[in-house]
Amino acid sequence: MKTLWLENQTLSFREDVPDPDPQAGEALVRVRLAGICGTDLEMTRGYYPFTGVPGHEFVGEVIAAEDADWVGRRVVSEINITCGRCAPCSMGNPTHCERRAVIGIRGQPGVFADLAAIPLANLHPVPDSVPDEAAVFTEPLAAALEIQQQTHIHADDRVLLIGAGRLGQLVAQTLALTGCELTVVERNPKARQLLEARGISVIGPEDVPSRQIDVVVDASGSPQGFALARQAVRPRGTLVIKSTYTGEIQVNFSSIVVDEITIIGSRCGPFAPALRLLESGRVDPTPLIAARYPLADGLTAFAHAKQPGALKILLEMMPLKGVV
Amino acid sequence: MKTLWLENQTLSFREDVPDPDPQAGEALVRVRLAGICGTDLEMTRGYYPFTGVPGHEFVGEVIAAEDADWVGRRVVSEINITCGRCAPCSMGNPTHCERRAVIGIRGQPGVFADLAAIPLANLHPVPDSVPDEAAVFTEPLAAALEIQQQTHIHADDRVLLIGAGRLGQLVAQTLALTGCELTVVERNPKARQLLEARGISVIGPEDVPSRQIDVVVDASGSPQGFALARQAVRPRGTLVIKSTYTGEIQVNFSSIVVDEITIIGSRCGPFAPALRLLESGRVDPTPLIAARYPLADGLTAFAHAKQPGALKILLEMMPLKGVV
Numbered sequence: 196m197k198t199l200w201l202e203n204q205t206l207s208f209r210e211d212v213p214d215p216d217p218q219a220g221e222a223l224v225r226v227r228l229a230g231i232c233g234t235d236l237e238m239t240r241g242y243y244p245f246t247g248v249p250g251h252e253f254v255g256e257v258i259a260a261e262d263a264d265w266v267g268r269r270v271v272s273e274i275n276i277t278c279g280r281c282a283p284c285s286m287g288n289p290t291h292c293e294r295r296a297v298i299g300i301r302g303q304p305g306v307f308a309d310l311a312a313i314p315l316a317n318l319h320p321v322p323d324s325v326p327d328e329a330a331v332f333t334e335p336l337a338a339a340l341e342i343q344q345q346t347h348i349h350a351d352d353r354v355l356l357i358g359a360g361r362l363g364q365l366v367a368q369t370l371a372l373t374g375c376e377l378t379v380v381e382r383n384p385k386a387r388q389l390l391e392a393r394g395i396s397v398i399g400p401e402d403v404p405s406r407q408i409d410v411v412v413d414a415s416g417s418p419q420g421f422a423l424a425r426q427a428v429r430p431r432g433t434l435v436i437k438s439t440y441t442g443e444i445q446v447n448f449s450s451i452v453v454d455e456i457t458i459i460g461s462r463c464g465p466f467a468p469a470l471r472l473l474e475s476g477r478v479d480p481t482p483l484i485a486a487r488y489p490l491a492d493g494l495t496a497f498a499h500a501k502q503p504g505a506l507k508i509l510l511e512m513m514p515l516k517g518v519v
Numbered sequence: 520m521k522t523l524w525l526e527n528q529t530l531s532f533r534e535d536v537p538d539p540d541p542q543a544g545e546a547l548v549r550v551r552l553a554g555i556c557g558t559d560l561e562m563t564r565g566y567y568p569f570t571g572v573p574g575h576e577f578v579g580e581v582i583a584a585e586d587a588d589w590v591g592r593r594v595v596s597e598i599n600i601t602c603g604r605c606a607p608c609s610m611g612n613p614t615h616c617e618r619r620a621v622i623g624i625r626g627q628p629g630v631f632a633d634l635a636a637i638p639l640a641n642l643h644p645v646p647d648s649v650p651d652e653a654a655v656f657t658e659p660l661a662a663a664l665e666i667q668q669q670t671h672i673h674a675d676d677r678v679l680l681i682g683a684g685r686l687g688q689l690v691a692q693t694l695a696l697t698g699c700e701l702t703v704v705e706r707n708p709k710a711r712q713l714l715e716a717r718g719i720s721v722i723g724p725e726d727v728p729s730r731q732i733d734v735v736v737d738a739s740g741s742p743q744g745f746a747l748a749r750q751a752v753r754p755r756g757t758l759v760i761k762s763t764y765t766g767e768i769q770v771n772f773s774s775i776v777v778d779e780i781t782i783i784g785s786r787c788g789p790f791a792p793a794l795r796l797l798e799s800g801r802v803d804p805t806p807l808i809a810a811r812y813p814l815a816d817g818l819t820a821f822a823h824a825k826q827p828g829a830l831k832i833l834l835e836m837m838p839l840k841g842v843v
Binding site (some may be wrong): 205282283288291293341346396407419429430431436439440441442443444445446447448449451452453454455456457458459460461464 | 526555606607611615659665669686730731753754755760762763764767768769770771773775776777778779780781783784785786828834
């Protein structure tokens with residue numbers, strides 16, 4: 196089959212990768228549309244030592260499964276493949292499974308490919324009314340919703356989001372649904388325009404207030420973003436870290452103690468509410484799509500995704516002969 | 520009156536300090552017993568640029584007040600003197616008052632003195648059954664209870680406390696009351712013995728488990744303690760920082776995001792439950808008393824308090840002539 200392939204941090208397009216061979220409990224899924232996310236870009240910079248097919252954001256359709264009910268269904272997939280038996284799994288925290296594989300990131304081939312073998316337990320059917328172009332955002336939208344799984348956003352909270360890139364745009368849309376007083380810090384004109392089109396106020400970093408914000412979400416991925424978040428959060432406020440940083444950050448923890456700040460690291464989130472919000476139209480990720488490329492042009496697609504301010508770049512797979 | 524006096528980080532004993540002149544809303548309090556805490560020691564190392572009478576942990580008795588009902592009452596006092604009008608005060612967070620003075624720490628004379636003028640609004644009467652030797656611990660006990668104000672300790676949580684010095688001992692006693700599975704990391708023999716006498720299990724740093732603990736409280740005040748806390752906390756667990764560190768700490772926030780750790784800075788806490796726990800005897804701080812010194816021997820008392828592993832050192836004030 197055709198795939199992108201990552202090896203020694205180098206990406207290539209290959210047509211010689213064997214089709215996946217689904218194991219017990221796995222479905223064979225034809226990938227229809229896949230999204231390039233920040234983690235995919237980081238992997239080409241050595242963030243994870245992964246060799247194989249990258250990619251984990253996608254919508255596809257089941258073409259083979261033990262349970263015939265699944266065949267023909269359009270699906271999205273949780274990315275963590277879990278053991279179900281370790282301490283985190285037993286506590287209801289499967290995304291923290293100690294033995295987890297992660298699709299396209301760790302120990303499991305990804306979805307920048309015509310086909311993928313994926314555990315049935317990971318799949319969620321996509322409602323008919325949700326087009327592929329929206330469904331492909333389910334995974335990052337779930338990650339955005341993880342914030343509200345972890346901390347209570349009160350309707351009257353002042354909330355500041357720092358950074359409205361690929362993930363930040365979805366965070367902004369979901370935070371706005373709470374009715375909170377939301378402001379987003381973003382400089383990129385296109386990103387600002389998308390937010391303003393939804394009535395979300397946008398400011399520059401120079402206008403960030405000091406010690407006033409109830410909940411600050413840092414989706415900037417930069418130490419400067421963290422510093423800005425720390426400046427903005429009020430005493431006893433909450434600082435959610437929604438994206439990873441490269442390397443370590445110097446933190447004055449004495450001031451965190453004196454101001455009694457709560458800092459929350461936030462990663463993968465729940466798929467079911469993400470699909471509900473897509474189905475209801477309360478979140479519309481499609482304006483984030485900057486470009487679509489055929490899988491064969493994956494290297495160009497990655498180059499595009501790496502441009503500063505680039506929003507979502509999609510990879511489109513061709514229908515297989517004799518299928519669909 | 521007689522006081523200790525801090526100036527240019529140097530402590531002295533003085534007999535020439537004028538008696539305080541209570542302002543409207545203030546009571547004149549005779550200090551009976553005062554405790555030396557870590558912050559007092561830090562102040563002699565330049566932690567805060569304070570000149571005047573240090574000290575904020577005490578029990579005393581009101582000898583003059585506008586409201587005669589207060590006169591003769593034994594009292595303890597909240598240490599933050601607040602404006603009641605700023606944003607934190609309006610939100611019910613008076614300990615974060617933007618214009619706060621802090622007794623013996625910032626903008627308000629402290630209690631290592633025969634007398635102190637203290638706002639009536641800050642005072643709490645001490646129940647008759649609570650002796651001075653217990654009441655003097657009200658402020659640090661309240662700080663210990665702040666942990667449970669900020670995070671829910673479940674009865675079946677695994678909880679690890681790192682450091683059982685002056686504050687840590689009180690944290691250990693209050694955490695043990697929840698029924699949680701509590702373990703304390705402490706090397707000092709005396710501190711270990713006090714914990715073991717209460718049936719609290721104690722381990723050395725070498726026996727701290729990895730990624731298993733629901734709630735870790737770092738009361739060590741050292742970067743090594745923070746590193747140990749980070750090691751011990753489970754994915755999606757909570758790390759409470761209960762003491763300040765000198766300088767900045769390097770933190771790998773990407774791992775905090777991946778493991779979705781919550782970090783909570785924790786400072787001053789509620790006095791009323793602290794007094795209830797002292798009255799009921801459910802917390803007994805008196806075994807923490809390492810020594811009592813007359814105020815005139817305050818410099819010796821500070822030297823004692825600075826010894827590694829020293830627990831609580833108290834300063835005792837002489838009854839005033841014609842009073843009591």
